Amino acid sequence: MGLTKQSTGISVASNVFNIEKNSDDDIVIALAGNPNTGKSTIFNSLTGLKQHTGNWPGKTVTNAQGYYNYNNQEYTVVDLPGTYSLLSNSLEEEIARDFICFGNPDVVVVVSDATCLERNLNLALQIIELKKEVVLCVNLIDEASRKKIKIDTNKLSELLGVPIVGTNAREGLGIEELKKCVEKTALGKVNINPIKVNYENYIEESINEIEEEIYKTLDKNINSYWLALHLLNENKSLEESIKKYNDIDNYEFDLLISKVENIRNNILKECNITKLELKDSIVSSIITKAESISKEVVKSQTKEMHSFDRKLDNVLTSRLFGIPIMIGLLGIIFWITIKGANYPSAVLSSMFNMLEGQLTLAFNYINAPDWLHGMLVLGMFRTLGWVISVMLPPMAIFFPIFTLMEDLGYLPRVAFNLDYYFKKACAHGKQALTMCMGFGCNAAGVVACRIIDSPRERLIAIITNNFVPCNGRFPTLIALATIFIAGTHGRFSSIKATLAILLAIVLGVYITLLISRLLSKTILKGMPTSFILELPPYRKPQVGKIIVRSIFDRTLFVLGRAVMIAAPAGIVIWVMQNVAINDISILSYCANFLNPFAQMIGLDGYILMAFILGLPANEIVIPILIMSYMSKGALIELESLTELRTLFVNNGWTWLTAVCTMLFSLNHFPCGTTLFTIYKETGSKKWTWYSFIIPTITGIIVCFIVAQTVRLLGF
Amino acid sequence: MSKLITLNNLPLGEKGRVFKITDKGTTRRRLLDLGLVKNTLVKSLHVSPAGDPTAYEIRGAVIALREEESQYILIKIEGEE
Numbered sequence: 075m076g077l078t079k080q081s082t083g084i085s086v087a088s089n090v091f092n093i094e095k096n097s098d099d100d101i102v103i104a105l106a107g108n109p110n111t112g113k114s115t116i117f118n119s120l121t122g123l124k125q126h127t128g129n130w131p132g133k134t135v136t137n138a139q140g141y142y143n144y145n146n147q148e149y150t151v152v153d154l155p156g157t158y159s160l161l162s163n164s165l166e167e168e169i170a171r172d173f174i175c176f177g178n179p180d181v182v183v184v185v186s187d188a189t190c191l192e193r194n195l196n197l198a199l200q201i202i203e204l205k206k207e208v209v210l211c212v213n214l215i216d217e218a219s220r221k222k223i224k225i226d227t228n229k230l231s232e233l234l235g236v237p238i239v240g241t242n243a244r245e246g247l248g249i250e251e252l253k254k255c256v257e258k259t260a261l262g263k264v265n266i267n268p269i270k271v272n273y274e275n276y277i278e279e280s281i282n283e284i285e286e287e288i289y290k291t292l293d294k295n296i297n298s299y300w301l302a303l304h305l306l307n308e309n310k311s312l313e314e315s316i317k318k319y320n321d322i323d324n325y326e327f328d329l330l331i332s333k334v335e336n337i338r339n340n341i342l343k344e345c346n347i348t349k350l351e352l353k354d355s356i357v358s359s360i361i362t363k364a365e366s367i368s369k370e371v372v373k374s375q376t377k378e379m380h381s382f383d384r385k386l387d388n389v390l391t392s393r394l395f396g397i398p399i400m401i402g403l404l405g406i407i408f409w410i411t412i413k414g415a416n417y418p419s420a421v422l423s424s425m426f427n428m429l430e431g432q433l434t435l436a437f438n439y440i441n442a443p444d445w446l447h448g449m450l451v452l453g454m455f456r457t458l459g460w461v462i463s464v465m466l467p468p469m470a471i472f473f474p475i476f477t478l479m480e481d482l483g484y485l486p487r488v489a490f491n492l493d494y495y496f497k498k499a500c501a502h503g504k505q506a507l508t509m510c511m512g513f514g515c516n517a518a519g520v521v522a523c524r525i526i527d528s529p530r531e532r533l534i535a536i537i538t539n540n541f542v543p544c545n546g547r548f549p550t551l552i553a554l555a556t557i558f559i560a561g562t563h564g565r566f567s568s569i570k571a572t573l574a575i576l577l578a579i580v581l582g583v584y585i586t587l588l589i590s591r592l593l594s595k596t597i598l599k600g601m602p603t604s605f606i607l608e609l610p611p612y613r614k615p616q617v618g619k620i621i622v623r624s625i626f627d628r629t630l631f632v633l634g635r636a637v638m639i640a641a642p643a644g645i646v647i648w649v650m651q652n653v654a655i656n657d658i659s660i661l662s663y664c665a666n667f668l669n670p671f672a673q674m675i676g677l678d679g680y681i682l683m684a685f686i687l688g689l690p691a692n693e694i695v696i697p698i699l700i701m702s703y704m705s706k707g708a709l710i711e712l713e714s715l716t717e718l719r720t721l722f723v724n725n726g727w728t729w730l731t732a733v734c735t736m737l738f739s740l741n742h743f744p745c746g747t748t749l750f751t752i753y754k755e756t757g758s759k760k761w762t763w764y765s766f767i768i769p770t771i772t773g774i775i776v777c778f779i780v781a782q783t784v785r786l787l788g789f
Numbered sequence: 790m791s792k793l794i795t796l797n798n799l800p801l802g803e804k805g806r807v808f809k810i811t812d813k814g815t816t817r818r819r820l821l822d823l824g825l826v827k828n829t830l831v832k833s834l835h836v837s838p839a840g841d842p843t844a845y846e847i848r849g850a851v852i853a854l855r856e857e858e859s860q861y862i863l864i865k866i867e868g869e870e
């Protein structure tokens with residue numbers, strides 16, 4: 075009996091891949107392509123969704139799904155991870171290959187980069203070989219024309235035998251045409267005449283032989299030519315996938331594999347070559363084909379088409395200036411953030427103060443009980459007010475600038491500059507990228523760690539991501555640096571604050587490297603695996619869109635999360651302050667209990683308490699602290715940072731307390747969201763626990779050393 | 790006249806053609822995926838501040854390779870023609 079694949083292949087496979095179609099008649103399209111060719115952007119413009127985009131390779135790893143309607147037909151779009159090939163069996167490649175092969179998409183759209191067509195054709199050829207319903211989307215045509223690269227799409231379409239659409243996904247140009255092309259292809263209304271890569275004769279002969287065997291065992295539904303080629307090429311992961319996605323008899327399948335082995339061995343003997351040479355020959359045939367096609371269709375008017383990029387790289391990654399420029403840029407970003415956030419912060423904060431007054435009046439007017447007013451106004455509203463006025467302005471400035479750098483393509487250059495140090499730390503070069511993402515949000519950074527293949531290095535990257543401060547912690551750092559290190563006034567105050575924060579970040583990076591190395595030498599032993607990083611071309615960012623996008627997608631998202639957590643937290647804190655046992659509030663009780671230990675590491679009980687209560691979101695540490703201090707003494711109006719300083723100093727703060735608090739903010743347990751994300755990503759309680767405890771211990775040690783040294787020296 | 794060197798020894802700004810990849814494992818496959826088959830033109834572009842990795846131009850893309858990888862790539866430098 076032959077092995078049968080379920081005849082209702084589509085729905086079965088769709089379930090395996092978690093594809094949710096709106097109805098059974100939906101047409102499923104898969105988006106494939108090299109990393110960083112604009113797949114997410116195409117996905118977004120097709121579906122109207124907002125996948126994260128950014129100019130660095132490897133950010134899409136999950137299968138995002140979306141829908142659109144065209145001419146009264148529903149389409150389901152699946153965004154596959156970016157890959158260079160289907161031959162290498164990295165995690166992304168397996169996902170992409172398996173979906174195209176076993177997920178039965180109706181059409182595969184191969185997104186390619188017009189400025190680097192030759193390399194992109196390699197993947198396109200491999201996909202066309204597997205599936206004939208392909209539309210090649212030549213994206214980034216605007217960048218190509220900026221670089222004076224001309225592509226003869228008619229010729230290309232003729233050569234490849236599949237429809238071609240040129241797009242500028244960012245501006246939405248060509249998207250309608252793409253939809254139309256997909257429709258025609260799905261409905262079989264175009265002539266598809268897929269190109270065939272010619273392999274050496276002995277390979278073609280073996281393929282024929284293997285195909286015969288496949289017909290005997292497997293259902294005809296599968297592309298036997300492609301399968302034969304890849305079985306000949308010996309692909310263990312593909313063999314696993316065949317077993318996984320097809321309802322087949324293991325015994326018969328193993329028989330097939332051993333027959334393939336026989337055929338392979340015979341041919342190797344006959345031609346007197348090694349298996350390696352066989353594999354090389356297959357790859358070379360594909361690449362040579364891509365090269366010759368590219369030669370025919372790509373015309374570049376200038377000899378050095380990427381000359382501007384090269385010049386920029388020579389400066390931004392140069393021996394002498396690479397790292398200073400990097401730190402300088404970071405400094406400028408923070409300086410702009412601090413400087414620019416000052417004024418709006420003050421305005422927002424006085425607005426909230428005023429509102430608080432009004433609310434209090436209103437509560438008095440309706441004769442609300444004190445506890446209700448306390449809980450809702452002094453607790454919830456005040457915390458909210460702080461979170462918004464302190465967080466919103468810096469984020470509204472920081473995120474757009476950060477996104478700008480991301481879009482420009484600077485992040486991979488940072489990875490390039492820092493790679494050596496990560497290598498020394500036995501970590502993965504791409505960890506520099508995930509670390510950069512951590513500046514935005516550690517949870518996002520942890521998710522970004524998926525771009526790291528090796529499980530060991532990925533865990534290191536996940537555990538150490540928290541050592542760079544995220545946007546929830548910047549406000550804390552900025553506020554403390556401004557009031558204690560820079561002083562609130564004076565001409566150079568924002569520069570001093572910037573320097574302090576830069577120092578904190580450099581320290582954070584240093585600790586990241588140190589802990590990565592420590593982990594590599596202890597619980598995550600191993601050597602760094604191979605590192606290949608593409609430095610994508612710089613792309614002109616769209617300033618306007620970036621501002622809008624980063625404010626709506628990132629700033630408001632992060633703020634929303636903070637607000638949701640701050641509101642209930644405000645109530646909890648207020649209750650803890652106002653419910654007393656033996657005349658001591660619960661909060662003071664806890665703080666007193668923590669105090670001796672906290673003092674040892676240069677903090678006080680209330681600060682430590684604030685960090686612990688701030689577990690749900692780092693943003694609320696300072697507001698908690700303010701509320702706890704205020705409940706002890708007279709209630710003062712906090713209208714400016716000077717008053718904040720007074721409040722802190724009255725509670726025994728010195729510059730050392732500020733430094734230790736900053737250090738502890740930099741090195742302590744990740745926030746609840748990040749921990750949850752780590753748990754989801756690693757699927758392991760153990761590693762989540764390590765991610766919790768390692769930064770915490772680091773923080774305690776660092777603060778202890780600093781506090782004790784300073785005290786010993788008697789500053 | 791032509792001579793063989795490993796890619797990590799290719800001086801900045803110089804070009805050469807791939808002669809052979811000496812690794813036999815995953816690294817080899819990754820390199821092949823980037824199009825580094827025999828006779829592919831490679832140009833060494835710039836080196837990172839710490840001296841490693843180095844960025845190369847391969848088939849129109851810029852790829853950074855660590856010494857650990859580039860030492861597996863044998864390059865034929867073509868002399869003046």
Ligand SMILES: Nc1nc2c(ncn2[C@@H]2O[C@H](COP(=O)(O)OP(=O)(O)O)[C@@H](O)[C@H]2O)c(=O)[nH]1
Binds near residue numbers: 126613
């Ligand atoms: N100029 C230009 N930029 C584009 C185009 N398509 C995408 N981009 C930019 O290229 C970068 C990478 O795009 P993305 O969709 O994240 O690529 P993916 O990794 O393939 O999903 C982003 O910064 C996009 O804004 C295009 O057609 N023209």
